[in-house]
Amino acid sequence: MIEIKNKQDCCGCEACYNVCPLNCISMKYDEEGFKFPYVDHQKCVDCRKCESACPMIRNKPIDSEIAEGYAAVNKNLNDRLQSSSGGVFGLLATKIINLGGIVVGCSMAQDCKRAEHIVVDTQKDLSKLYGSKYIQSDINRIYSVVKNNLIKQKPVLFSGTPCQVEGLKSFLAQPYDNLICVDLICHGVPSPILWEKNAAYIEKKSGSTLKGVNFRCKNNKGQFEYRVNSPKNTKMYYRSKEEDSYFQFFLKNLSLRRSCYQCRFKGINRSADITLGDFWGGEEFVPSLCDGNGISIVILHSLIGKKLFEEIKVSLDTKKIDIDAVFSRHNRALTESFEEPENRQEFWMDFHRLSYGKLSKKYAPVSKKDKVKALLRKSGLLDLIRKGCLHKRHKDSGTGSF
Numbered sequence: 332m333i334e335i336k337n338k339q340d341c342c343g344c345e346a347c348y349n350v351c352p353l354n355c356i357s358m359k360y361d362e363e364g365f366k367f368p369y370v371d372h373q374k375c376v377d378c379r380k381c382e383s384a385c386p387m388i389r390n391k392p393i394d395s396e397i398a399e400g401y402a403a404v405n406k407n408l409n410d411r412l413q414s415s416s417g418g419v420f421g422l423l424a425t426k427i428i429n430l431g432g433i434v435v436g437c438s439m440a441q442d443c444k445r446a447e448h449i450v451v452d453t454q455k456d457l458s459k460l461y462g463s464k465y466i467q468s469d470i471n472r473i474y475s476v477v478k479n480n481l482i483k484q485k486p487v488l489f490s491g492t493p494c495q496v497e498g499l500k501s502f503l504a505q506p507y508d509n510l511i512c513v514d515l516i517c518h519g520v521p522s523p524i525l526w527e528k529n530a531a532y533i534e535k536k537s538g539s540t541l542k543g544v545n546f547r548c549k550n551n552k553g554q555f556e557y558r559v560n561s562p563k564n565t566k567m568y569y570r571s572k573e574e575d576s577y578f579q580f581f582l583k584n585l586s587l588r589r590s591c592y593q594c595r596f597k598g599i600n601r602s603a604d605i606t607l608g609d610f611w612g613g614e615e616f617v618p619s620l621c622d623g624n625g626i627s628i629v630i631l632h633s634l635i636g637k638k639l640f641e642e643i644k645v646s647l648d649t650k651k652i653d654i655d656a657v658f659s660r661h662n663r664a665l666t667e668s669f670e671e672p673e674n675r676q677e678f679w680m681d682f683h684r685l686s687y688g689k690l691s692k693k694y695a696p697v698s699k700k701d702k703v704k705a706l707l708r709k710s711g712l713l714d715l716i717r718k719g720c721l722h723k724r725h726k727d728s729g730t731g732s733f
C-alpha cells in the first residue's frame with residue numbers, strides 16, 4: 332500500500348486515491364497545504380493497486396513517437412488575450428468540443444480560494460480553463476470521470492501538469508484511442524494554502540470578496556488582476572509581478588511542492604501527446620511572431636497529437652523551430668527542476684508565525700526600482716524602452732519571464 336515516508340516521493344497527482352477499489356485512501360493537506368494520501372489500514376486489503384497507479388513508483392521510461400517543435404500564435408487576438416501564452420490550448424479544446432467530446436482542465440473554484448480540475452463540454456464554459464493558475468490544482472475524482480467517458484467512446488482532452496498527465500495515464504493503465512493529453516512546461520506548483528492566505532489578505536485589504544483572478548493579465552496595468560466585489564460595487568486591483576508577493580514566492584521557489592525540486596517528469600520526451608509553454612526567446616528565434624501578446628511553444632510527441640495540431644493550424648500563425656536550439660538557451664523548466672532554496676524551511680516556519688503582510692515584507696520586499704518599473708509598465712513606457720532595446724538583446728538568463 333502507499334505509504335509516503337519522504338514528501339518528495341509524492342507529487343500529489345491523486346492517482347492512488349482514484350484507483351482504490353475500496354475507497355480507503357483519503358487525501359489530506361499537510362502543514363504546507365499540499366495534499367498527501369492516507370490509507371485506512373482497517374479497510375485496506377493490500378491489493379496494491381495504489382502502488383501500480385503511482386507514477387512516482389512506476390517511473391516508466393518514456394519514449395515519444397516524435398519530437399517536433401513549433402512557435403504558435405492564435406490568430407484570434409481576443410482568445411490570445413484570455414490565455415497565458417499564444418492561446419493554443421483554447422483551439423485544441425474547441426476542436427474536441429466540436430467533435431462532441433469533453434475537455435478536462437484546471438479552473439479556479441467558485442470561491443476563488445482553490446484551483447481544481449473540472450469537466451467542460453461547451454464552448455461557453457471553456458473560458459474557465461483559459462489561463463495559468465499558479466496553484467496546485469485538486470484532481471479529486473476527475474481521473475475516474477475521464478475513464479467513464481473514455482469507455483463511452485467520447486473524445487477526451489485532458490490538460491494538466493506533467494505529473495497529472497502521468498498520474499492519469501498510470502491510473503488508466505491502458506492506452507485509449509479517444510484520449511489526447513496536453514501537458515505544460517511546468518516551473519513547479521505552489522501551495523494552495525499560501526494562495527488562500529493571499530486571497531484572504533486581498534479581501535481584508537479591500538474590504539471585499541474575491542470574485543476572480545487572472546494570473547497572467549496582458550494589459551499594462553499589472554500582471555495580476557484581482558476582481559473583488561463589495562456590496563456596493565466591483566473593483567479590479569492590479570499588481571505587477573514585482574509587487575505581487577504571491578508570485579514572487581513562486582518565482583523564488585519558496586512555495587513549490589517538495590517533489591517539484593526533483594521532478595521526475597521533466598525532459599523533451601513526454602507521455603503527453605502535446606506540450607505547451609511560453610515561447611521565451613521569441614525575439615531571437617521567431618521575431619515576426621512577437622507582438623507582445625504572447626507566443627506559445629508547442630512540442631508534439633505523438634502522431635495523434637500532430638494530427639490534432641494540423642487540424643487547428645489554419646487558426647494559428649506558426650513557425651517550425653529547432654527544439655534543441657531553443658531549449659539550450661531558454662526555459663530550462665522543460666528539462667530541469669529548480670533548486671530548493673536554503674531558506675525554504677524558514678519561510679514555512681514564518682508562514683505559520685507571521686501575518687501575510689509581514690511574510691511578504693520579509694521574503695518579497697518591493698524595492699524602489701521595482702516600484703518605478705511597475706509605474707513605467709502601467710504608463711506603457713516600459714514596453715517602448717524594451718522595444719528599443721530588443722535588437723541588442725540576444726540572451727536571457729534561462730529562467731525567462733512569466
Ligand SMILES: Cc1cc2nc3c(=O)[nH]c(=O)nc-3n(C[C@H](O)[C@H](O)[C@H](O)COP(=O)(O)OP(=O)(O)OC[C@H]3O[C@@H](n4cnc5c(N)ncnc54)[C@H](O)[C@@H]3O)c2cc1C
Nearest residue numbers: 414415416418419420436437461462464490518608609664
Ligand atoms: C503552475 C504552472 C507553471 C508553469 N510554468 C511554466 C514555465 O516554467 N515555462 C513555460 O514555458 N510555461 C509554463 N507554464 C505554462 C504556460 O503558462 C501556459 O499555461 C501554457 O503555455 C499554455 O498556454 P496557452 O496560451 O496555450 O493556454 P492557456 O489558456 O493559458 O492554458 C490553459 C491550460 O493550462 C492548464 N492549467 C492552468 N493552470 C493549471 C494548473 N494549476 N495545473 C494544471 N494545469 C493548469 C489548464 O488546464 C488549461 O488547459 C506554467 C503553467 C502553470 C499552470
